[in-house]
Amino acid sequence: MFGGGGGGMNPRKMKQMMEQMGIDMEDIDAEEVIIRTPDEELVFTDAEVQLMEAQGQKTYQVVGDPESRERGETDDAAAEDDGDGDGDDGTAVDADDVELVAMRAGVDEDTAREALEDNDGDLADAVDQLE
Structure with a gap:
């Protein structure tokens, strides 16, 4: 044809x-x-x-x-890894997102997690805040 x-x-x-x-x-x-x-x-x-x-x-x-990868593994790790205790209201950020922001912005994971929490989990805004 x-x-x-x-x-x-x-x-x-x-x-x-x-x-x-x-x-x-x-x-x-x-x-x-x-x-x-x-x-x-x-x-x-x-x-x-x-x-x-x-x-x-x-x-x-x-x-x-x-x-x-099974989802349960990364979701549980992200929730447990919050550390400061105030992430129990559903604002815990995903561990993969933390790793990505840390890598892109060249900061440690704790700093990346704080930026993600400050920006309601928005990756681009968190990276912008850190750069």
């Missing part, structure tokens, strides 16, 4: 057609992607990530082989 063969169209022509339709594609240099479900986390390290934007809608494509 489309000319047989198994290759499709060349990437340059495909990109040109997508631009004509108002679709932008961009490769993202991602270090790690985490997808959280109620039961598990799918952790992609060194994943290929592409952002496609069309008609104001952003779509992310993740290609890689994820490691699966």
Whole structure:
């Protein structure tokens, strides 16, 4: 139906057609992607990530082989690791978020946790506060 063969169209022509339709594609240099479900986390390290934007809608494509982790392990650790006792009202932050903010901002985990708590768990605001 489309000319047989198994290759499709060349990437340059495909990109040109997508631009004509108002679709932008961009490769993202991602270090790690985490997808959280109620039961598990799918952790992609060194994943290929592409952002496609069309008609104001952003779509992310993740290609890689994820490691699966049970959710209960990280959630319990985050709740127990709060330390100051005032996180029992549901404001305890996720241990993975603390680690990510600490790494991005170049601070220790206690400082990262405080910034996350100050910013209601918002990763970007916590990093901005620390930079």
